[in-house]
Amino acid sequence: MRNKDAFSGCHPAVNFTYFFLVLLCSMIFMHPVCLLISLACSLSYSIYLNGARAARFSLRYMLPLLLLTALINPMFNHEGVTILAYLRSGNPLTLESIIYGVAAAVMLVTVIFWFSCYNAVMTSDKFVYLFGRVIPALSLVFSMTLRFVPRFKAQAKIVSSAQKCIGRDVTNGGPLDRLKHGLTILSIMTTWALENAIETADSMRSRGYGLKGRTAFSIYRFDRRDGYMLGFFMACGVYIAAGAASHGLYWQYYPRLKGELGGLFTLSLFIVYLALCSAPLIFDLTEDRKWKYLGPTA
Amino acid sequence: MKKTGLIAALLMGLACAAFMAACGSETEKAASEPEPSGPKYHCSIEIRCDTILDNMDKLAEGKRELVPEDGLILYVDNAEFTEGESVFDVLQRECQSRKLHFEYVESKVYESAYIEGIGNLYEFDCGELSGWVYSVNGDFPSYGCALYKLKDGDEVKVLYTCDLGADVGATTNEE
Numbered sequence: 001m002r003n004k005d006a007f008s009g010c011h012p013a014v015n016f017t018y019f020f021l022v023l024l025c026s027m028i029f030m031h032p033v034c035l036l037i038s039l040a041c042s043l044s045y046s047i048y049l050n051g052a053r054a055a056r057f058s059l060r061y062m063l064p065l066l067l068l069t070a071l072i073n074p075m076f077n078h079e080g081v082t083i084l085a086y087l088r089s090g091n092p093l094t095l096e097s098i099i100y101g102v103a104a105a106v107m108l109v110t111v112i113f114w115f116s117c118y119n120a121v122m123t124s125d126k127f128v129y130l131f132g133r134v135i136p137a138l139s140l141v142f143s144m145t146l147r148f149v150p151r152f153k154a155q156a157k158i159v160s161s162a163q164k165c166i167g168r169d170v171t172n173g174g175p176l177d178r179l180k181h182g183l184t185i186l187s188i189m190t191t192w193a194l195e196n197a198i199e200t201a202d203s204m205r206s207r208g209y210g211l212k213g214r215t216a217f218s219i220y221r222f223d224r225r226d227g228y229m230l231g232f233f234m235a236c237g238v239y240i241a242a243g244a245a246s247h248g249l250y251w252q253y254y255p256r257l258k259g260e261l262g263g264l265f266t267l268s269l270f271i272v273y274l275a276l277c278s279a280p281l282i283f284d285l286t287e288d289r290k291w292k293y294l295g296p297t298a
Numbered sequence: 299m300k301k302t303g304l305i306a307a308l309l310m311g312l313a314c315a316a317f318m319a320a321c322g323s324e325t326e327k328a329a330s331e332p333e334p335s336g337p338k339y340h341c342s343i344e345i346r347c348d349t350i351l352d353n354m355d356k357l358a359e360g361k362r363e364l365v366p367e368d369g370l371i372l373y374v375d376n377a378e379f380t381e382g383e384s385v386f387d388v389l390q391r392e393c394q395s396r397k398l399h400f401e402y403v404e405s406k407v408y409e410s411a412y413i414e415g416i417g418n419l420y421e422f423d424c425g426e427l428s429g430w431v432y433s434v435n436g437d438f439p440s441y442g443c444a445l446y447k448l449k450d451g452d453e454v455k456v457l458y459t460c461d462l463g464a465d466v467g468a469t470t471n472e473e
Contacts, residue, residue: 078399078401078415079399079401079415079418079420080399080418081364081399081418083397083399086394090390090394090400090402091400091401091402092399092400092401094399252359252360254360254418255360255361255364255399255418256360256363258360
């Protein structure tokens with residue numbers, strides 16, 4: 001299978017470590033600078049990976065989500081020292097609660113972007129390769145679950161087309177007929193999904209999946225480059241964890257916006273975090289350049 | 299593509315409806331507030347948080363700067379009110395006119411307002427037994443402050459407790 005980008009060509013352990021670290025950091029650090037770094041990196045990486053589709057997705061869904069959360073939080077949360085106005089209930093509308101709403105929304109959006117990158121890079125064969133031996137059942141279920149939605153959608157399209165041939169699609173007939181046809185298709189789909197799950201399980205068992213001593217074919221090789229990258233990610237992770245443990249990334253939203261922003265230590269943490277988050281993109285872009293200059297056209 | 303757009307619109311619509319509902323319930327309340335009329339009465343209001351000073355170690359991180367050194371958050375000598383107004387009405391009005399932070403929730407169980415935080419000092423900020431209690435003329439009523447109708451010359455005290463009222467002199471009553 002062709003790799004989506006150069007980073008996908010690295011060893012699955014490197015890919016997984018990267019996404020594990022980045023997702024963990026994105027979910028833990030509420031520091032505004034960290035949020036911005038993570039958002040910028042995840043957005044640009046997902047656009048690099050998925051192209052215009054990612055950009056459209058972010059504009060159509062993520063931007064409204066961001067605005068909505070920023071709006072809803074101050075409706076229910078009234079903490080903060082900067083009172084801007086009073087709501088009709090008499091509770092204050094505070095600047096801090098609005099900013100906290102935006103920050104929470106940015107975090108949510110960022111994690112969604114990272115997962116879209118994860119899906120493009122960490123294909124299910126990589127996941128099963130990594131965890132197939134440690135947790136065979138769980139990793140199979142996990143990859144089957146992830147595959148379920150796109151497969152279900154594709155099969156639904158096939159069934160719907162077939163039903164259309166005999167005039168029983170959801171687009172045929174009156175409202176009641178259409179409802180009936182829809183239910184029929186749903187029933188067909190449910191049967192298919194159940195049968196498919198059992199077939200997959202049987203098929204995997206007949207191949208001896210998860211048996212002791214069984215090996216699986218894989219084309220992954222852990223070379224020196226992977227070692228360097230893994231070491232780099234680990235070092236970044238340890239440094240950031242140590243920095244966070246010693247309050248280098250401290251930030252509070254309530255009751256007053258306050259936290260570490262200027263210190264040399266904090267600045268170094270930001271730089272390391274940026275280096276970690278943008279590593280695959282930088283790696284990809286340098287590879288692209290190499291191919292451009294050393295490729296057949298040169 | 300058209301279908302996904304429709305779903306997105308639907309989701310947005312739902313979210314907006316939820317938002318409107320939240321606004322709606324708050325507008326209703328404002329409309330039912332009585333217009334001030336009739337003779338003007340006066341009471342004194344005192345908001346204190348002395349007990350936090352004795353329990354600084356338990357105070358939530360970042361809240362230290364909010365606690366005044368003498369424990370006095372607000373003192374109003376002669377707060378004006380009209381016939382039938384409750385402790386809560388006067389408290390809220392005095393806090394709003396001074397831009398002092400004041401957050402409450404409507405409690406369905408007690409049919410009254412429950413004060414969650416004043417001056418950004420919230421319940422549970424200073425240990426799990428902490429919160430705001432009120433007294434009128436030295437007594438701690440056993441019901442909510444929105445149910446207590448004030449009389450002329452009442453002395454209202456709103457006190458922060460770190461021990462369910464025991465440390466401010468309220469024996470069994472909790473706001």
